[in-house]
Structures are given as structure tokens and as C-alpha cells.
Amino acid sequence: MAIQRIGVVGGGLMGAGIAQCAAEAGFKVLVRETDEALLAKGMARIHGRWDRAVAKGKIPKEQPAVWAQNLQGTLTLQALADCDLVVEAIPERLDLKLQLFAELDRVLGPEAILCTNTSSLSIASLCPVLGPQRQARLAGLHFFNPVPAMPLVEIVRTLATDGDTLASLRAFVQRLGKTAILAPDAPGFVVNRLLIPYLLDAMRCAEQRLATVEDLDIGMKLGCGHPMGPLHLSDFIGLDTMQSVAEVLFDAFGEARFKAPPLLRQLVVAGRLGRKTGSGFYRWEGEERLEALPL
Numbered sequence: 001m002a003i004q005r006i007g008v009v010g011g012g013l014m015g016a017g018i019a020q021c022a023a024e025a026g027f028k029v030l031v032r033e034t035d036e037a038l039l040a041k042g043m044a045r046i047h048g049r050w051d052r053a054v055a056k057g058k059i060p061k062e063q064p065a066v067w068a069q070n071l072q073g074t075l076t077l078q079a080l081a082d083c084d085l086v087v088e089a090i091p092e093r094l095d096l097k098l099q100l101f102a103e104l105d106r107v108l109g110p111e112a113i114l115c116t117n118t119s120s121l122s123i124a125s126l127c128p129v130l131g132p133q134r135q136a137r138l139a140g141l142h143f144f145n146p147v148p149a150m151p152l153v154e155i156v157r158t159l160a161t162d163g164d165t166l167a168s169l170r171a172f173v174q175r176l177g178k179t180a181i182l183a184p185d186a187p188g189f190v191v192n193r194l195l196i197p198y199l200l201d202a203m204r205c206a207e208q209r210l211a212t213v214e215d216l217d218i219g220m221k222l223g224c225g226h227p228m229g230p231l232h233l234s235d236f237i238g239l240d241t242m243q244s245v246a247e248v249l250f251d252a253f254g255e256a257r258f259k260a261p262p263l264l265r266q267l268v269v270a271g272r273l274g275r276k277t278g279s280g281f282y283r284w285e286g287e288e289r290l291e292a293l294p295l
Ligand SMILES: NC(=O)c1ccc[n+]([C@@H]2O[C@H](COP(=O)([O-])OP(=O)(O)OC[C@H]3O[C@@H](n4cnc5c(N)ncnc54)[C@H](O)[C@@H]3O)[C@@H](O)[C@H]2O)c1
Pocket: 009, 010, 011, 012, 013, 014, 015, 032, 033, 034, 038, 088, 089, 090, 091, 092, 093, 096, 100, 117, 118, 119, 120, 142, 143, 144, 145
């Protein structure tokens, strides 16, 4: 099935990025938010990025108006009835997602593909509110933050996802100019299953004073060619997010390498959540990382 019309539910950090990339790739995109102010905020996020790209000379000044023709907002789910693919990017709460998916199942045409951008919930846990035909058209479509800059998408299949759905999603991701990998419906999928224990290990090294925070980051950056060190990256992700992802993985696998170290818990309790609160392993001013803070 060729995907043409895309619905994005949730115009927050991830939803706005997904909608932007799809509009740029020439898809007709409809973003659903819950009220006018949030919808305007999501749209402003997209237009802001386009305006900055024009200002930096990365795209011609006429380009945003062309892309904007592909992008519309709505407050109703009914407006998504004609979409071939709907990507959900609402907050990470199973109760909210179940309610939304039950409604979407009623609204969408029988062939429409339904995807979630969840980072940590089981994709199959959404099946109970869907009819059997939709269960075959359900998959995870896990984008990375910031969506316009990150070239990977994990396509997550359940035991019920059919081959046509996977092929259509692969083609969709390719048209976005991104690369897809196929991941199992298991906590952390592929990337976080490998990345999170590495980041937690770096925190254990800091905790044991193996090296300073700066030297741990410099070591992995210059020694392994990573774009940023593990403690810098953890601050970037958010230490509260790191803790909750670690808890999900530890619950699922029970392996010590997924366990949140005491240092992480202490930083979270102290309100040092990383970039978003201005302090974590480092002090931050907006996007700018400053000196490492005492541990
Ligand atoms: N933030 C990340 O780095 C990241 C990375 C990968 C995946 N994810 C996943 O993406 C999803 C969204 O995360 P986010 O960071 O964009 O969250 P966010 O809080 O920035 O955005 C969520 C948006 O959904 C809206 N919303 C809530 N209920 C809605 C509904 N019923 N209909 C329409 N809109 C609704 C909210 O108003 C909000 O604007 C989560 O499942 C998260 O786990 C996040």
C-alpha cells in the first residue's frame, strides 16, 4: 500500500518533528492536538526551524511556503479518517494511548496503518483495543530526538504485524530520507537496549571516581569517535527519563547492567535533571554545556 496522507497525533517535541519531516518529504500531513494553543505551539516549532534554516542559507526562502502547503492542524480525530498512516506521539502513558487507539480504530479506514512512537511501552499492549484487522496494521515507528536531525527509525513489529504493513513503513521511512531497522517488540528495542547500559556504566564509573566527569566524556568522545560523551548525552536526554527507562529495562530483564545507579537517583532527587533544569552532571545555559558540577 502506498502511503500518501499522514496523521500525526500529538504536536509536541516528537510529533512536530515527525510532521515536519513528512511535510518536507511531500506527504500531506495533518497534526492533531488537544487545544488551539498547543496546536499553535507545535506549528510554531516547525515554522521556527524552517525560518532558521532560511536565515542560515540552508534552504531557499520560498521553500517553507511550499512545505507549509502539505501541513495542516486539527483538533478532531475525525479529521484523520482519510489518512493512510497515523503516527501517535502523545505522552508516554498506556492509559492515554489505549483510549486514543480505541478511538482511532473506529475512525480510520480498514487499511490504515497505525503506529506508535513509544520509547518504552510494549507495542502489543495496544492490541486489545483494536480489531483483528487493525492489529495486523499496528507497528512501532520509533523516531529519535531531534527528529529532523536523526537519520534512524526503528520499525517495531509485533507477532500480529503483517508483511505489507512492514513493507509500507520501510518505504515511508525511506521517503523521509531516513534509514529503518527492524526491531523486536521488547523493551528498549535495539538502540536503547544497547545504549542505556553503556550510559549507566559511565555513571557507575563517575560514582567510583574512576575518572572525572569531563575525562570520562572526553575518553569516549576522542577514543571512540562518539559525537558526545555518555554523561553529556545523559544530561541531554534528561536524568529523570534515564531513570525511568532504566527501571523499565531492569523490570523486564532483571540484569544488573540495567539497574539505575545510586548516583543517578541522587541527582534526580536533587532536581539535577540535566539540560532541561540547567544542571545535571554539568551546568547548562540553554543549549550550552558549561563546567562539570561537583558529585
Ligand atoms: N522525547 C524524546 O526524546 C522521545 C524520543 C523517542 C520517542 N519518544 C516518545 O514519543 C512520545 C511523545 O513524546 P514527546 O517527547 O513528543 O512528548 P511531548 O510531551 O513533547 O508531546 C506530547 C504532545 O501530545 C499532546 N497530546 C496529549 N494527548 C493527546 C491526544 N489525545 N491527542 C492529540 N495530542 C495529544 C500533548 O498536548 C503534547 O503536546 C512518547 O511516547 C515518548 O515516549 C520521545
